[in-house]
Each structure stands twice: as C-alpha cells, then as structure tokens.
Amino acid sequence: MSRQMTEMLKGTLEGIVLAILSARTAYGYEITASLRQQGFSDIAEGTIYALLVRVEQRGLVDVQRIPSEKGPPRKMYSLNPQGQAYLDEFWRTWSFLAERLEQLQEEGRRT
Template sequence: MGTQMTEMLKGTLEGIVLSILAERPAYGYEITAELRERGFTDIAEGTIYALLIRIETKKLVAVDKVPSAKGPPRKVFTLNDAGRAQLRDFWSTWNELVSRIDNLPHESKGH
C-alpha cells in the first residue's frame, strides 16, 4: 500500500471499524480478519487494537469479556448509541467530502 493510501486510511479507519461493528459485535482479531477480507490487507493488527482502545475510551462501544478456549477472555466490542451516532456523522461527512472531491478535475477523466 502506498504512503498516500496509508495517510488517507488514518483518517477513515475509525469509521470503517465502526461500520464493521454496526453489522455485528466482534473482537479484535475478527475485525482485522474482516478488514482483510474486504481488501484492507496492509492494516497491522496492532493498529486495530490501538483503535479499539480509542473507541472504547471515547465510549463508542460496549465491551464484554467472553471466555476463550485458547487463553484469556476476549474483549467483544458492540456498537452502542454513541457509536451509531458517530458512524452516522462519519458517513455524512464522508458523503460530503466525496461530493466535493468528485467535482474536482481528475487526470483519469482526461483532464
């Protein structure tokens, strides 16, 4: 992944993870695997865990510790009302940004 893509992802990764959690509760590794399945293959697992700590601190998720057969309990993250509101704001902002960017000249459009 190029530097430009990495920089763009930094600003959007929280919204992407909240979108995954809007589909179903998940723990860190499940979120990382889901991101990889959706083409975000270069995101390090550590990046996701740091982001999960941030969204937990911001109280955007509920966290349950679920027993694991392979070690310590897993932290399962569930989007809460504040997280859903944040996700709505993310998509609203994203759509506004895309609309503005689409109005700029693109080299690929023959400019």
C-alpha cells in the same frame, strides 16, 4: 500499501471499524480479518487493537468479556448508541467529501 493510501486510512479507519461493528459484534482479530478480506491487507492487528482502546475510552463501543477456549477472555466489541451517532456523522462527512471530490475530478476531466 502506498504512502498516500496509508495517510488516507489514518483519517477513516475509525469510521471503517465502527461500520464493521454496526453490522455485528466482533473481537479485534475478527475485525482485522474482515478488513483484510475487503482488501486492506497491510493493516496490522496492533493498529486495530490500539484503535479499539481509543473508541472504548471515548465511549463509542460497549465491551463484553467472553471466555475463550484458547487463553484469556476475548473482548467483544459492539457499537452503542453514542458510537452509532458518531458513525452517522462519519457517513454524512464522508458523503460530503466524496461528492466534492467527484466534482473536482469531473472538472479536471473537462479541462
């Protein structure tokens, strides 16, 4: 992954993970696997687990411990109403930025 991609992901990964959780309840490894399937192959599990701790502390997700056949209980994360509101704001911000970037790109092509 390029340095530029890494830097851009730092600002958007939280929203990306919350978007995954808006579709379904998941635990850390499932989220990492989903990201890798979508092409984010260089994201480390530790990065996702640290992010999940942060969004849990901020009250954006609900956590339920589910017994696991292999080891300790799994922490299942689901988006709660506060997290959905945060995600909605993330998408509004993303749309604004994407529109402006497209305008800049088009202006650059015309010159």
